[in-house]
Amino acid sequence: MLGTQTSWQKPAGNNYVTITTAHSTTDETDSNSQSPLLDIRDLKVHFPVTEGFIIQRQVGVIKAVDGVNLSVNPGETLGLVGESGSGKTTIGRAILKLENATEGQILLNGEDITKSTGNRLRDVRRQLGMVFQDPFGSLNPRMSAGNLVGEPLKIHGLTTTKSEYKRRVAELLKIVGLNSMMAGRYPHEFSGGQRQRIGVARALAAKPDVMVLDEPVSALDVSIQAQVINLIKDLQTEFGLAYIFIAHDLSVVRNISDRVAVMYLGKIVEIGSRDDIYNHPKHAYTRALLSAVPTANPDLERSRERIVLEGDIPSPLNPPSGCVFRPRCPKPTEDCRDGKIEMGLIEINPGHFVDKCCVNCG
Amino acid sequence: MTMSTLLDIKNLSTHFNTSAGTIKAVNDVSFKLREGETLGLVGESGCGKSVTALSIMRLVPSPPGRIVSGDVIFQGKNLLEISEEEMQNVRGRDIGMIFQEPMTSLNPVLSIGRQLREPLELHLGMTKQQSLKRSSELLELVGIPDPATRLKTFPHQTSGGQRQRIMIAMALSCEPKLLIADEATTALDVTIQAQILEIIKELTDRLGTSVIIITHNLGVVARYADSVNVMYAGKLRESGSLDQVYKESKHPYTVGLLNSVPTLDLDADVRLQPIRGEIPNLTDLPEGCAFIDRCDYATQKCEESEPELEEVEDAHFGACWEHRRVGKNLQGITT
Numbered sequence: 001m002l003g004t005q006t007s008w009q010k011p012a013g014n015n016y017v018t019i020t021t022a023h024s025t026t027d028e029t030d031s032n033s034q035s036p037l038l039d040i041r042d043l044k045v046h047f048p049v050t051e052g053f054i055i056q057r058q059v060g061v062i063k064a065v066d067g068v069n070l071s072v073n074p075g076e077t078l079g080l081v082g083e084s085g086s087g088k089t090t091i092g093r094a095i096l097k098l099e100n101a102t103e104g105q106i107l108l109n110g111e112d113i114t115k116s117t118g119n120r121l122r123d124v125r126r127q128l129g130m131v132f133q134d135p136f137g138s139l140n141p142r143m144s145a146g147n148l149v150g151e152p153l154k155i156h157g158l159t160t161t162k163s164e165y166k167r168r169v170a171e172l173l174k175i176v177g178l179n180s181m182m183a184g185r186y187p188h189e190f191s192g193g194q195r196q197r198i199g200v201a202r203a204l205a206a207k208p209d210v211m212v213l214d215e216p217v218s219a220l221d222v223s224i225q226a227q228v229i230n231l232i233k234d235l236q237t238e239f240g241l242a243y244i245f246i247a248h249d250l251s252v253v254r255n256i257s258d259r260v261a262v263m264y265l266g267k268i269v270e271i272g273s274r275d276d277i278y279n280h281p282k283h284a285y286t287r288a289l290l291s292a293v294p295t296a297n298p299d300l301e302r303s304r305e306r307i308v309l310e311g312d313i314p315s316p317l318n319p320p321s322g323c324v325f326r327p328r329c330p331k332p333t334e335d336c337r338d339g340k341i342e343m344g345l346i347e348i349n350p351g352h353f354v355d356k357c358c359v360n361c362g
Numbered sequence: 363m364t365m366s367t368l369l370d371i372k373n374l375s376t377h378f379n380t381s382a383g384t385i386k387a388v389n390d391v392s393f394k395l396r397e398g399e400t401l402g403l404v405g406e407s408g409c410g411k412s413v414t415a416l417s418i419m420r421l422v423p424s425p426p427g428r429i430v431s432g433d434v435i436f437q438g439k440n441l442l443e444i445s446e447e448e449m450q451n452v453r454g455r456d457i458g459m460i461f462q463e464p465m466t467s468l469n470p471v472l473s474i475g476r477q478l479r480e481p482l483e484l485h486l487g488m489t490k491q492q493s494l495k496r497s498s499e500l501l502e503l504v505g506i507p508d509p510a511t512r513l514k515t516f517p518h519q520t521s522g523g524q525r526q527r528i529m530i531a532m533a534l535s536c537e538p539k540l541l542i543a544d545e546a547t548t549a550l551d552v553t554i555q556a557q558i559l560e561i562i563k564e565l566t567d568r569l570g571t572s573v574i575i576i577t578h579n580l581g582v583v584a585r586y587a588d589s590v591n592v593m594y595a596g597k598l599r600e601s602g603s604l605d606q607v608y609k610e611s612k613h614p615y616t617v618g619l620l621n622s623v624p625t626l627d628l629d630a631d632v633r634l635q636p637i638r639g640e641i642p643n644l645t646d647l648p649e650g651c652a653f654i655d656r657c658d659y660a661t662q663k664c665e666e667s668e669p670e671l672e673e674v675e676d677a678h679f680g681a682c683w684e685h686r687r688v689g690k691n692l693q694g695i696t697t
Contacts, residue, residue: 083551191640221406222578223656226622226636233633248551251581255624255634274630292556294581295625298604301585308560309553310505312521 035110036071037242038095038210043068043104045090049317062316064090066266067104069345072210077236077243079257079274081250081289083313086263088246092212095244096128097121108210126156129203133215135195139187145198146183149173152205168205175238176201177231193224200231204239214246229256250293254278259351262286265316265324268345272352282354285309285325323357368539368572369395369418374432376410376417379425383645387413387427389596392671395540400566400573402583402604404619405593408641411576414593415542419459420449437539455485458533458571460562462545464525468517475513478532485536500531504561523554530561537569544576559586580623584608592616595642595652598671602678612680614657614688651683659684 045065050056065087072078080088093099094114095106101114113124132138139148150169152158159165170180176197187195196216203211213232217225233256236243247253253260254274261271262285270283281287288307295301309328314320320327323336323343336357345353376388388410395401403411416422418434420441434441441452453459461467469477478497482488488496494513501509504527517525526546533541543562547555563586566573575587583590583604590607592600592615600613611617618637639656648654651664663683671681682688 083553193640221641222580222619223406223622223637224640226624226634227638229624229634230636250552251624251626254626254630255628255632278626278630289552290626292552293626294556294579294585295627296580296584296608296620296623297625297627298584298608300627301581306556306560308556310557312523312554313551 037074038072039107040070041105044102046102075240079253079260080246082263087266126206129208129211131216149201172201210242212244269355276352283358368397370435372433375430385644402587402590403576409593410596454481455536457540458538459542460546504531542574606678612685
């Protein structure tokens with residue numbers, strides 16, 4: 001499929017040829033090497049806080065993402081969980097360069113995309129798809145479903161003839177479980193679940209390698225959520241996509257992820273395989289998060305231990321000294337309070353990393 | 363637990379007239395609530411759970427809404443027949459309500475103290491000094507640090523969780539007999555949700571308040587409710603104790619809901635079993651059972667007539683012709 005595309009991709013310039021070669025080589029080497037598809041290295045996304053109307057001066061900085069290392073392998077789903085304000089959405093947006101990285105690198109197939117601009121950026125974005133949370137706000141109400149799904153095809157010049165374009169749009173709609181007869185309808189004529197399907201088809205149109213799914217089901221009704229989750233899983237099997245699945249619902253993340261990263265105040269506090277995080281959580285925050293999720297099983301609910309965290313997530317404008325989780329930690333030690341403990345992740349089991357401060361708790 | 367009935371809703375129907383036709387948002391709903399009981403009212407958006415709550419409070423926006431028929435008997439008094447002035451004494455004093463949006467349900471131009479004092483002065487006839495003291499105690503009760511200064515601040519200066527705590531303080535300030543929490547924690551993070559629900563539980567247990575928890579989250583209901591009502595397309599489809607409804611579901615919709623949510627105790631690789639199709643258009647409901655298009659058990663009879671809610675077991679009601687065939691849950695409860 002990719003081979004045929006190169007022939008009509010010429011207008012994009014010489015650049016494209018190099019990408020396709022780079023692309024195909026990684027595809028070939030994937031099977032025998034461990035190089036991740038997406039590699040985030042020490043990513044920082046800081047937002048300046050300014051005061052004043054005409055003469056603005058910076059009065060502080062919000063460290064939305066503060067030194068995050070993540071990698072995603074082909075065909076893998078990485079779950080990203082945490083409370084609102086933990087920086088999980090900012091990471092997702094930084095990957096698509098919707099936010100600029102302050103520091104650090106985001107390597108996609110070995111190429112740092114944080115510096116990409118212009119045509120190069122467009123090519124990078126072709127390899128990335130994003131599904132947004134709000135199925136009502138993320139689709140242009142004045143574009144028909146067909147045009148919404150077909151827009152990426154036009155932007156990236158992926159179809160040459162009108163008939164091919166139409167065929168591809170119909171195919172995409174069918175893939176996500178919509179009738180191709182619906183192509184002429186507008187977003188308001190669809191239900192929330194159907195709109196989210198359009199969003200998925202749109203993200204899928206340019207055949208990305210990595211998809212960032214930012215709370216794709218949290219705005220949907222319970223019975224519709226399951227339909228969309230199953231669809232997302234099926235697409236992964238069919239197209240070998242890698243997912244970054246951002247959600248606050250830990251039960252959904254457990255169902256879909258291979259690995260899970262838990263974020264708190266712009267930092268990853270624990271990362272590991274699904275089994276590590278859900279069955280052997282180490283960090284006090286992970287355990288509190290898990291215990292806060294109510295399950296639809298009355299017997300289990302009666303017998304479960306509940307850890308209720310005190311207070312809110314602190315303001316990222318003024319983060320606590322020492323361990324960021326200290327003010328809410330159920331049993332902070334003297335050392336945490338003094339900030340004596342060195343921060344950072346430490347590997348306690350192969351692939352299971354926990355913040356140093358919490359390794360010895362509980 | 364005391365067994366006396368606090369709230370008795372009989373054949374309540376609330377309709378909305380729209381250009382597309384009449385929407386029967388609440389259609390012949392009857393249920394009882396005992397003193398001290400916590401009832402979970404479950405269903406998806408558009409099923410009528412919020413309109414049921416608004417009908418109890420007589421807050422249905424009219425027009426287009428109208429309570430067409432039924433009785434809402436609260437402490438022996440029919441709330442649908444008393445005057446608006448009497449109703450104002452019920453709202454806030456006998457029945458407290460917490461709304462979903464903590465952003466929009468507080469008045470942005472009044473200080474938190476002013477808003478907290480209002481029901482105390484209005485309903486309990488407190489003086490300004492008394493109400494100030496009481497509001498500060500209330501804020502402390504719901505876990506807000508430094509209540510005295512907090513009273514002087516405005517809603518935009520507080521976080522979502524804090525606002526919802528203030529709403530709880532306000533709703534419980536006059537020690538009502540009934541608290542209605544309409545998706546009170548839906549907009550919040552899980553950790554904050556747990557905090558808020560624990561506060562509600564602790565305070566209502568202490569005051570002996572009955573609670574109606576309106577939510578689409580089956581987990582919240584499993585954790586906090588004594589009994590459960592399941593609504594779909596304006597009607598009550600199943601009603602019973604928590605264990606009856608969750609473990610021996612008598613309606614395919616309940617089974618479908620339970621099977622479509624991933625939970626932490628399930629095998630993680632289990633494929634979810636969604637309910638197929640979409641929620642029907644409320645202006646154009648089928649002749650027979652409203653769930654028919656999404657149901658695996660549907661028969662000829664379901665097409666012809668709508669099943670009524672009937673007692674299928676002791677105090678367990680279901681509205682399904684095929685309730686005997688509706689199997690045990692396929693997953694989740696078996697562990």
